[in-house]
Amino acid sequence: MAEITLAEIFPGASQDSTMVMIPKSALPSLTALAENRGEQLLAAIVLRAAAIFTVAARDADATRSIVVERGSTRIDRTFDSVGVETQWKSDPFEFQLFVPYTPEPINADNY
Amino acid sequence: MPEPTLGSVFPGATQTVTAVTIPKTALPTLTARSANSGDQIAAGLLLALLRFYTPLRRVADSEVSLVVQELVPVLDTFTTPPQLVEALTVLLFRPTTIPELTADSVGANAAPPTTTPPLLEVEVGASVSGQEIVLAGSFAFTRLRFTVLEGFLYGYLGLFESSGATAFDTNQHPPFLAETGETVIVWSRSYSNTSLFLTTYSANEQGRIKISFEG
Numbered sequence: 610m611a612e613i614t615l616a617e618i619f620p621g622a623s624q625d626s627t628m629v630m631i632p633k634s635a636l637p638s639l640t641a642l643a644e645n646r647g648e649q650l651l652a653a654i655v656l657r658a659a660a661i662f663t664v665a666a667r668d669a670d671a672t673r674s675i676v677v678e679r680g681s682t683r684i685d686r687t688f689d690s691v692g693v694e695t696q697w698k699s700d701p702f703e704f705q706l707f708v709p710y711t712p713e714p715i716n717a718d719n720y
Numbered sequence: 721m722p723e724p725t726l727g728s729v730f731p732g733a734t735q736t737v738t739a740v741t742i743p744k745t746a747l748p749t750l751t752a753r754s755a756n757s758g759d760q761i762a763a764g765l766l767l768a769l770l771r772f773y774t775p776l777r778r779v780a781d782s783e784v785s786l787v788v789q790e791l792v793p794v795l796d797t798f799t800t801p802p803q804l805v806e807a808l809t810v811l812l813f814r815p816t817t818i819p820e821l822t823a824d825s826v827g828a829n830a831a832p833p834t835t836t837p838p839l840l841e842v843e844v845g846a847s848v849s850g851q852e853i854v855l856a857g858s859f860a861f862t863r864l865r866f867t868v869l870e871g872f873l874y875g876y877l878g879l880f881e882s883s884g885a886t887a888f889d890t891n892q893h894p895p896f897l898a899e900t901g902e903t904v905i906v907w908s909r910s911y912s913n914t915s916l917f918l919t920t921y922s923a924n925e926q927g928r929i930k931i932s933f934e935g
Contacts, residue, residue, distance in 0.1 A: 613758040626754045629761055630741045643737045647726035648785045650740055651769065655810050658762060674759040680809075684818055687782050695782060698816040703809050704766055710795060710804040 612672055618661050659702050676705045723783050729772045770808055778813070787811040842931045843869070844918055851918045853879075853931065858912035864888060865932040877929070880917045887916055 615622045619635035633641040636653035637660065659677040667673040680701035687695050726733045730746035744752035747764025748771060756764075766788075773786040791807040819825065842853045866877065879888040887909070918931070 615756070615758045615761050618758045618762060624744075624754070624756065624761070626744070626752050628741055628743050629747075630739050632739045633735075634738070636740075641737055643735075645726075645735060647724050647729055650726055650735070651729065651786060652812050654765060655812065658766075662762070675762055684816070685813070686818075689782070696816050696818045697813045699787075699814075700812045701809050702812070703807060706763055706766075706806040706808070707796075708804045708806060710797075710802045712797070712802060 612674075613661075619657060655702055658704070662704075674707045676707075678703045678705075723785075724772070730768055766808060766810075769810065773810075785813045787813070842933075844929060844931065849919050853916045853918060855911050855914050855916065855933070858910070860908075860910040861933045862908050863934040865930075865934060867930040867932065869928040869930055878919050879931075880919065882915055882917070 615624055615629065619631045621632040621635055623630050631654075633639055633645070633650075635657065636650065637656045639645065639649060639653040655677075658675070659679055662673070662675045662677040664676055664678060667676050680703060683699045683701070685697045685699055687697065689695070726735060726740065730742045732743040732746055734741050742765075744750055744756070744764070746768060747761065748767040750756065750760060750764040769786065770788045770790060773784065773788045775787050775789060778784045778787045787810075789809045789811070791809060793807065794805045796803045796805050844851050844853070877889075878886065881887050
């Protein structure tokens, strides 16, 4: 099967040799503004990747090189320099990138 | 510390209200072509995040909402051809408030001690207004049975919760029989140590009715 294209990941996206353009409409849960915060955009890119690079998609197409799995939400807490506590929820997304590997013969001289 | 901007993660990136544009030079290790594959660009985006959103950055500034951790690669030699599996974890942090631990909250996930009564009968006279029916204990009902024991009922019956909310109203769920006999209504509801209040809508009722709550 053909490798996934940029536009399949982000509908409406385009590229040339110097840049990648991603429409904000391709970024889930993002409220598009003239100046979205950087982390808003990055979180939306992660969410879109998680929706596209599923385990099922790679099971169906072994040419896929990326799999994203969402883990369980965790609770965390931090303390500032004067001991004030802030509580956080963190959502983990595990990305697996599959790279072809050629095993090397074992050479005694390397040991 | 101010939140990192798009341009600080991807140098040269710009945005409008409709789109984000990222120069390929901001995607580490990517060899820019006129048509890079989607996987290549996604990997480049991820590597940029990995380089910028280190665990140390968030330790130094809790305003940073992302952390990317690189895990130990794994060799998958069971596939043909063998593959090296690089794993990265992206953590998205958002502030929250952890509920205070109280003794009462422990075990709150357990199902409430519900008993299904074989039959809970309440006998009331007709032509009543606000007759209280005390339901002691916890009960889960699936059926409500009205039985006219004597006489007749031409009107309707309403059962109301103490808040005034309608628990059941035969005016909304006809038919309701008028002669001696019974009507069974399927009505799934759970109540625990509460009261319902029975009211008839007409002064013409004559007789006695029985209300049965059945599990």
